[in-house]
Amino acid sequence: MCAMNAPLSPDFVNGEVSFWYRSIGVPEPGDPLGGDREADVAIVGAGYTGLWTAYYLKKADPSLRVVVLEKEFAGFGASGRNGGWLTAALAGSPGRYARTHGRDAARRFQHAMFESVDEVIRVAGEEGVDADIVKGGLLTVARGPAQAARLREELASQREWGWGEDDVRPLSRDELDGRLRVTGALGATWTPHCARVQPAKLARGLAAAVRRLGVEVHERTPVVRIAPGRAITPYGTVRASHVLRCTEGFTATLPGHHRDWLPMNSSMIVTEPLPEDVWTALGWHGRELLGDMAHYYMYAQRTADDRIAFGGRGRPYLYGSRVDDRGHTHAWTVGALWELLTSFFPAVADARVAHAWSGVLGVPRDWCSAVHLDPGTGLGWAGGYTGHGVTAANLAGRTLRDLVLRRDTETSRLPWTGRRVRAWEPEPLRWLGVHSMYRLYRLADARESRGMRRTSALARIADMITGH
Secondary structure, eight states: OOOOOOOEEEEEEEOSSOHHHHHHOOOOOOOOOOSOEEEEEEEEOOSHHHHHHHHHHHHHOTTOOEEEEOSSOTTOSGGGTSOOEEEOOOSSOHHHHHHHHOHHHHHHHHHHHHHHHHHHHHHHHHTTOOOOOBOOOEEEEEESHHHHHHHHHHHHHHHHTTOOTTTOEEEOHHHHHTTBOOTTEEEEEEESSEEEOOHHHHHHHHHHHHHHTTOEEEOSOOOOEEETTEEEETTEEEEEEEEEEOOGGGGGGSTTOTTTSEEEEEEEEEEOOOOHHHHHHHBOTTOOEEEEOOSSOOEEEEOTTSOEEEEEOSSOOOGGGOOOTTOOOOHHHHHHHHHHHHHHOGGGTTSOEEEEEEEEEEEOTTSOOEEEEOTTTOEEEEEOOTTOHHHHHHHHHHHHHHHHTTOOOTTTTSTTBTOOOOOOOOTTHHHHHHHHHHHHHHHHHHHHTTTOSSOOHHHHHHHHHHTO
């Protein structure tokens, strides 16, 4: 695909963490660790996973000494850059969890994710976190016959796994138009189990909440090594009975974890605020989240200040699992996202792009997230959310809480607990596999856009390459 040049606003910004932080101000990082510390729990990473884990541990036992160590500032990574989808979607598929734990366990996992959407909303309200949350649900649209066929298959699968009419329902083209007018859409599904959120506001509010509970959060403190009972930094060592790795897309930068999870890039653009006549043409009054059934899929939201934030994979992977942590986005990606955005919504064509940014998410080899705690060493971790971390991190935080406190609960017994998968292949196989997969997905989408009635064989080949 040859992307067009996107029209840029005069104050266009590329990178600099994200638009979400630009809108509220990039925080000044707090004090680094000032020497050795003794703690009960040391948490590496102050993204959603680390912050939720600290929050629930201190709420369960206020006497616990909890220390969080963060290289940049709380919410610097994917937690402050994502698409703002508080979604109940599982990483991977329920069938993969069912293979190891049975169908009932997989269903319990899904319902735990449903409940976690509301749990995040509850805590945000209780802690006074204003994160622009609107629980308008999720619209998944099908543009073209092949996508429509996959949407029907997906709905049938959801019904098989116990999703009733209250959990997901199909929408005709007319019903979709009553909510949001998407050019080329043949139909859609809608689920209530999704809410819009301003991710940086959520991260900042959660960080403030854990500090109020007495958690030590040390920013500008990179952890150079994790070992049983120790988190080692240039400024001192935190000694703790439990050391929890909550680094998600940055996990590959830690010694000994280079091939655990693939750091997958995802990119976003956001428009200038759109005038009322554009919203009259589009609808979108319910502030639903929006996704599609393409292989090279997109995700979007209508922001609180009436912009469209629109994301997709762009250039998905850097050789050697490198991480571009400042969020700069290639011009090709900006153009590709603009081209796709205006194909969905031609009425937006006269607007301009105000900001572009990228972030990394963690992808395990089997595309399924996991939580683990070794009771012998006290080492634990959670992540591999494959893009569903806004909600999954909350559930992971409660799972780690129960494991650390040795509680035998439904949460601690969810089928992601203790899940282990093989490492990703060494380079150059890793780079070749990921780029081949996404190249095939782009070609498959292009073929299907010409009216194919079933999924392109190229997409099935891509699935086989990486086990997606």
